[in-house]
Amino acid sequence: MDRRTTLKWMAAAAAAFPLGQFVPLQAAERAREAKPYGTDPKLIDAFHPGELWPLTFNPAQRRLATALCDTIIPVDETSPSASAVGVVDFIDEWISAPYPTQTVDRKLVLEGFVWLDAEASRRFSKSFTALNAEQVHAICDDICYLPKAGADFVEAAKFFARYRDLTTGGFYTTPQGRKDVQYVGNVPLPRFDGPPLEVLKKVGLA
Amino acid sequence: MSFIDAETAGKGEYDVIVVGSGAGGGQMAYTLAMNGARVLMLEAGRKYDPMTETAMFQTPEMAPLRGVDTPDKPFGFYDATIDGGWQVPGEPYVSASDKDGERFEWWRARMLGGRTNHWGRASLRNGPYDFKPHSRDGLGFDWPIGYEDMAPYYDKVEMLVGVYGSNEGLENTPDSPEGCLLPPPKPVISDLLIRKHGTKLGLPVVACHRAVMTRPLDWKNVPAKLHPGNTVAQDILARDMRKRSPCFWATPCGNGCSIRANYQSTTVHLPPALDTGKLDIVTDAMVAEVPLGKNGRVGGVRFVDKRSGRSREARARVVVLAASACETVRILLNSKSVRFPQGLANSSGKVGKYLMDTVGSGVAGQIPLLESLPPHNADGATWGHMYMPWWEYKAQKAGKLSFARGYHVEFYDNRRMPDFYTNAGLEWLSGGSYGRKLKEDARRYFGSMVYFAGRGEMIPNENSYCEIDPQVKDKWGIPVLRFHWKWSEHETRQAAHMQKTFADLIAAMGGRTQKPPETDGAKAIEPGGKIIHEVGGAMMGDDPQRSVVDKWCRAWDVENLFLADGSVFPSNADKNPTLTIMANAWRVADRILDQMQRKEL
Numbered sequence: 155m156d157r158r159t160t161l162k163w164m165a166a167a168a169a170a171f172p173l174g175q176f177v178p179l180q181a182a183e184r185a186r187e188a189k190p191y192g193t194d195p196k197l198i199d200a201f202h203p204g205e206l207w208p209l210t211f212n213p214a215q216r217r218l219a220t221a222l223c224d225t226i227i228p229v230d231e232t233s234p235s236a237s238a239v240g241v242v243d244f245i246d247e248w249i250s251a252p253y254p255t256q257t258v259d260r261k262l263v264l265e266g267f268v269w270l271d272a273e274a275s276r277r278f279s280k281s282f283t284a285l286n287a288e289q290v291h292a293i294c295d296d297i298c299y300l301p302k303a304g305a306d307f308v309e310a311a312k313f314f315a316r317y318r319d320l321t322t323g324g325f326y327t328t329p330q331g332r333k334d335v336q337y338v339g340n341v342p343l344p345r346f347d348g349p350p351l352e353v354l355k356k357v358g359l360a
Numbered sequence: 361m362s363f364i365d366a367e368t369a370g371k372g373e374y375d376v377i378v379v380g381s382g383a384g385g386g387q388m389a390y391t392l393a394m395n396g397a398r399v400l401m402l403e404a405g406r407k408y409d410p411m412t413e414t415a416m417f418q419t420p421e422m423a424p425l426r427g428v429d430t431p432d433k434p435f436g437f438y439d440a441t442i443d444g445g446w447q448v449p450g451e452p453y454v455s456a457s458d459k460d461g462e463r464f465e466w467w468r469a470r471m472l473g474g475r476t477n478h479w480g481r482a483s484l485r486n487g488p489y490d491f492k493p494h495s496r497d498g499l500g501f502d503w504p505i506g507y508e509d510m511a512p513y514y515d516k517v518e519m520l521v522g523v524y525g526s527n528e529g530l531e532n533t534p535d536s537p538e539g540c541l542l543p544p545p546k547p548v549i550s551d552l553l554i555r556k557h558g559t560k561l562g563l564p565v566v567a568c569h570r571a572v573m574t575r576p577l578d579w580k581n582v583p584a585k586l587h588p589g590n591t592v593a594q595d596i597l598a599r600d601m602r603k604r605s606p607c608f609w610a611t612p613c614g615n616g617c618s619i620r621a622n623y624q625s626t627t628v629h630l631p632p633a634l635d636t637g638k639l640d641i642v643t644d645a646m647v648a649e650v651p652l653g654k655n656g657r658v659g660g661v662r663f664v665d666k667r668s669g670r671s672r673e674a675r676a677r678v679v680v681l682a683a684s685a686c687e688t689v690r691i692l693l694n695s696k697s698v699r700f701p702q703g704l705a706n707s708s709g710k711v712g713k714y715l716m717d718t719v720g721s722g723v724a725g726q727i728p729l730l731e732s733l734p735p736h737n738a739d740g741a742t743w744g745h746m747y748m749p750w751w752e753y754k755a756q757k758a759g760k761l762s763f764a765r766g767y768h769v770e771f772y773d774n775r776r777m778p779d780f781y782t783n784a785g786l787e788w789l790s791g792g793s794y795g796r797k798l799k800e801d802a803r804r805y806f807g808s809m810v811y812f813a814g815r816g817e818m819i820p821n822e823n824s825y826c827e828i829d830p831q832v833k834d835k836w837g838i839p840v841l842r843f844h845w846k847w848s849e850h851e852t853r854q855a856a857h858m859q860k861t862f863a864d865l866i867a868a869m870g871g872r873t874q875k876p877p878e879t880d881g882a883k884a885i886e887p888g889g890k891i892i893h894e895v896g897g898a899m900m901g902d903d904p905q906r907s908v909v910d911k912w913c914r915a916w917d918v919e920n921l922f923l924a925d926g927s928v929f930p931s932n933a934d935k936n937p938t939l940t941i942m943a944n945a946w947r948v949a950d951r952i953l954d955q956m957q958r959k960e961l
Contacts, residue, residue, distance in 0.1 A: 191424055193432050193443045194406070197415040197615075200422040226794045233799070244426065253430045291795075299792025315787065318794060323780035326802065327420035327427075332778055334799065335806040336735035340417060340777055342608035343737065348546030352734050359552050 188252035203240075203247035210250045210260070211242075217283045218267050219245055225290055226321040233334040241324035248320060259316060266313030273310070362634055362641070363407060366665035366672045369642045374400040374676035375956060377661055379647045379691065382474030384682035384925035386625030386633075387517070387942045391949035393638040394593040397956065400674055402645040402663055404683070405443050405470030410477065410626050414440065414616040419777070426780045436779075440477035440616035440624075444469030446889070450835035454842040461882055464715070464824070464843035465889035466686055472643055473626035474684065475892065476938070477616050481570040481623060482744060482770065483523045484935035485514050487532030489753070493819075493931045496757070497764050499850070500819045501714075501930040504902045504911035507534065513943035515540050519582045520597075521623040521942070522604070524741075525569030533749040539581075542574045544745060545607075548738045550730060550773035550810050551746040557868040558748065563861075568747035568770070571623035571939075572613065573606040592636070600632040613742040642674075648838045649695040650679055650704055650921065657920045658704075664836040678920045678952060678961050682945065685927040686715070686826055689897040690841050692908075693828045703828075705915035710908050711898055712826045715843075716932035718893035719767060719816035720886035721855040725866030725873050726789060730773065730808040738807070743772040750934055763853040767816030767934045769861070775807030782806070788874045812865065814858030817934045819850050820896055824888070845888040852881030859884045895926030895937050912951045913944065920961050924948050 188207030203209060211219060220237045223245070227236035236242075249260040267282075270293070274282040278289050285293075294314065296307050303311035325331040354360030364372075378389045381403040392399045415438040420427040423437040430437075434445040446465045455463045469475040488507040493500050511534070517523075518540040526544050527535035544567035547555070555565035579601035587593035604627070605619040613622050620627040633639045644666035651673075653659045660675035681688040689712045695704035703711050750766030774782060783802045786793075790801040823846035828839045856879055863877035878884040888894075901907025904916035913928050915921040924945040926937050933940075955961045 190430070190432050193445070193449065195424075195432070195437070197413060197438055197442075198418065200418075201424045206424055227799060228795055230796050230799055232803075240421070244421075248425060251425060251430075253425075253432075255430075256425070294794060298794050299787055302792070315785075315792075318787075318798070319784040322783035322786070322798070322802065323426060323428075326778040326783050327780060329419070329421075332419075335778060335782075335803050337775075337777055337806070338735050338737045339739035340419065340610055341737075342610050344608075346545050346607075346609040346740050349549040349552070349738070350734070350736050353549055353736055354552070356733055357549060357553060357729050359549075359556065 188250060190252050203243040207250050207252060209246045210264075211246045215264070215267055216242060216246070218270065221283045221290070222270070222317060223321050225294060226318050227325050233330050236321050236325045239325060239328040239330045241321055244324035245320050259320070262313050262316055263320070266310065266317060269310055269313065364640045364642055366642055366645055366663070366668070366670075369400055369402075369640060369645070369674045370672050372400060372640060372674070374398045374640075374674070376400070376678040376680055376952065377402065377674055377676040378680045378682060378924075379661060380474065380682035380684060380687070380925060381472050381630065381641070382476045382625055382682065382684065382925070383938045383941045384945045385680075386473065386476065386629030387945035388680050388682055388924045388949050389639055390629040390633040391946050392953065393633040393636040394587060394596070395590065395953050396638060397953065399633075399639045400676060401639060401641045402647055402661065402674070403472050403641065403643045404646040404666075405472060405474070405643065407643040408442065408472040408477065408626060410440070410473075410616045410620075410624060411618050414618040416611045416615065416618055420779055428780045435478060435614060438612070438615045440614060441469045441475070442471050444471065444475070451840070452832060452834060453840050454829045454832055456842055456844045461847060461885070461887070462845050463887055464717070464826075464845040465887055466841070466843065466894070467889060467892040468684070468687070472641070473624050473630070476623065476625040478614050479938060480744065480936070481572055481613050482747075482936040483518070483525075483569045483571045483623075483939040484768070485534045485536070485569075486510065486933045486935050486940050487534050489532045490931065490933035490935065493765070499764050501899065501901065503930050504900055510940070510943050510947065513946045514939065516586055516946055517939060517942045520586055521571050521628050522573040522577050523569055523571050523939070524567070524574045526567035528564070528566045530564060530566070530749055531753045539578070541569070544568070545574055545741050547745050548740055548773065548775070549733065550727070550771070550775070553727065553729060553869055554771060554810070554865070555746065558865060561865060561868060562751065563748050563769075563865065564751050565746055565748055568744040570741065570744050572741045573604060573621045574741070575606050577601040577604060596632050596635045600635065603631075604628075607741055609737075609741065610739050646836055646838070647683065647691055648836070650681070650691060651695065652697040652699060652704060652918070656699070656918070658918055664838070666836070669836070678922065678956070680922045680924050680948075680952070681927075682924040684925055685895050685897050686841060688923055688925055688927040689826060690828070692898065694839055700917065705898075705908055705917045705921060707917050708905055708908060710906065714820035714896045714899055714930075715824045715826055715894060716818045716820050716896045716929070717888050718891040718932060718934070718936075719818050719851045719854050720813065720891040721858040721884045722811060722813040723859060723862035723866065723873060723877060724809060724811050725862070725869070725871040726805065727808050727810055727866070727869050727871040729870055730810070731804050733807055738773075738775040739777070744770060747771070761857070763850045763857065765817035765819060765850060765854070765934070767814045767854060767858060770813045770815060772811055773807060774809040778806070810866070810869075810871070812862035814855070814862070815891065815934055815936065816851070816854045816858070818932055819848060820931065821846060821848050826897065847882070847885060847888070849881075852885055854881070855885035856881035893932065893937050895929035895932045898923055898927040899930045900928040901930060913948045922948055922952060
């Protein structure tokens with residue numbers, strides 16, 4: 155997002171946002187310089203968010219990140235919510251990373267958070283994390299699909315689309331996420347038999 | 361003999377120096393060492409041990425950023441490539457143009473085994489037409505050899521490395537003799553659906569050929585076939601073949617394979633070659649030039665020991681460059697002398713010319729028939745249980761197509777371990793769902809995406825070449841390459857044809873695509889270098905005025921200098937080049953051994 159876009163967002167947020175009602179989240183600058191892992195990292199080690207570069211979220215941002223993650227992937231009968239399997243830590247790791255894609259996302263996400271809180275305040279005079287489910291959906295329904303987003307919500311819809319990708323990207327790469335979509339594999343097999351009969355039948359090939 | 365340091369290498373006495381340790385260098389060193397030649401291999405990257413360094417069962421949540429691609433690891437965190445990519449820190453290259461369609465992106469893998477550690481393992485033979493393309497349609501260049509010259513070496517390489525596939529008797533898609541191929545793996549569900557509908561459209565959907573062992577190698581019989589009369593080599597190979605395990609149908613081939621089920625130079629060529637005791641390897645040895653001796657021959661190479669930064673020399677009776685097409689060209693062009701002011705072996709002026717990559721274009725489709733299938737393990741051999749060889753030779757010969765050369769089709773689906781991208785960008789299907797609905801959508805669509813990738817032949821042209829940049833040097837002080845690139849309409853029209861073929865096939869399968877197929881070939885085609893099949897630059901031929909090396913890949917200008925990588929290719933068939941690089945390297949190695957025996961070298 156360039157400065158012009160940022161200003162557009164901020165103008166939208168500020169329109170019905172009486173100064174001083176609550177302090178909006180700030181798009182944080184990096185505390186320390188993040189270093190890339192380089193072209194020869196140890197591939198067989200396990201890595202955890204925060205080990206390779208410092209993380210970003212302050213407590214307020216973390217609360218908002220959690221609320222939004224779990225709005226996108228809530229707990230259901232099949233699997234836990236996104237935040238329950240570490241997706242907030244993953245998104246923090248992502249937006250703190252020293253690579254071009256992630257640097258773009260950092261700005262998008264942190265500014266998106268500011269917008270969300272401002273929008274929550276505008277509509278309901280509360281911060282986003284204080285909204286009830288109905289109120290959350292009222293906002294998210296307006297920004298969840300870019301092709302149908304109203305003119306005022308285009309930037310917010312871009313943010314939401316990216317944040318949804320980060321959330322699904324984080325969630326479905328965990329053991330719980332893999333189980334949820336019923337991925338079966340990553341185990342050695344003595345032979346490869348191809349699809350079972352019930353699969354062939356369902357596709358009309360048996 | 362084994363891994364040695366740069367200083368020790370400088371004191372050694374060798375028959376042959378091999379520059380590079382990938383498909384060409386690995387095969388060259390293997391064949392030479394197995395036949396008793398003393399070989400020094402120089403590799404610009406670091407030592408790499410697939411047995412201990414390969415991420416096998418690691419899952420994305422253990423990696424930084426869920427293992428996504430970054431500038432440090434362009435094919436993802438767990439990809440086998442280390443110190444490699446389209447950009448290598450401290451080792452720049454220059455593009456003569458920044459226009460779309462005029463850039464060439466140069467992939468390098470600075471590691472022992474080079475890019476063989478991560479490649480896709482597609483192992484297709486060039487067919488008879490592919491060696492004589494100019495004779496067939498008047499474009500490009502013929503090879504100075506024919507299929508019959510390469511065939512025995514395809515046989516050998518297939519038996520050595522382990523290639524699965526089937527014999528289908530299709531035009532210009534050679535069958536292998538009995539005993540060469542391993543059985544192909546069973547198709548996955550999307551393969552079967554693609555075959556059903558592809559066949560109706562006249563597309564041949566058959567077993568792919570890939571360098572993955574689907575059963576143990578025939579260690580009792582193959583060694584004697586590969587090394588007749590050489591019991592030492594037979595014993596070494598038989599022992600090593602027994603240490604390789606067949607595929608256990610898990611973990612992506614691109615990560616490398618610590619059970620040695622697929623081909624990497626580091627798991628197939630180098631272990632037996634080292635067991636001969638005849639091969640020394642120096643890693644972190646960046647060859648800068650091949651100095652010309654007063655006798656008009658080369659006596660060795662000058663290289664930079666990256667660990668100390670010092671310039672060193674190593675000597676041998678024969679020098680073989682197999683540094684990858686462009687790096688080999690770079691070494692030649694940087695080896696200037698009074699006799700060869702334009703670079704070694706370049707009296708023809710053809711060094712660097714006729715650089716080629718593969719034409720690439722792809723389409724993704726969503727197939728409702730593949731939605732919500734009963735869960736089952738579809739990991740298989742990562743991809744490529746089946747493929748489509750080019751099917752329009754006759755129409756092309758009859759002038760019914762607007763481009764001269766063919767492509768084959770690779771395909772796969774997303775019923776595989778979810779990665780960061782598996783459920784990204786779903787909104788074209790889901791209408792922007794979130795919450796419980798999104799979780800349902802993710803379950804529904806998992807495994808229902810299919811991806812088609814065309815891999816086609818590029819015809820060499822005058823506008824695609826590389827040269828030495830007059831200013832820029834790398835961190836070792838070695839002048840770098842500058843690339844010039846242009847596609848012709850034969851390539852862009854072919855890319856548009858790919859788009860239409862894939863969209864038609866997806867529609868026939870009852871599927872949908874996010875966007876209509878791209879009809880503008882210039883937009884549909886991947887940038888030069890992106891498919892990482894670059895070959896050419898030091899073409900073999902019959903005429904010293906028009907080629908760099910003879911049919912034995914010996915420099916016309918220097919009698920003890922040979923090339924053994926993709927640089928010598930006069931054409932770049934749609935068939936992935938690795939198998940041909942290996943077969944040709946074996947052929948050239950046999951020639952070198954023969955000449956050494958006859959004291960001609």
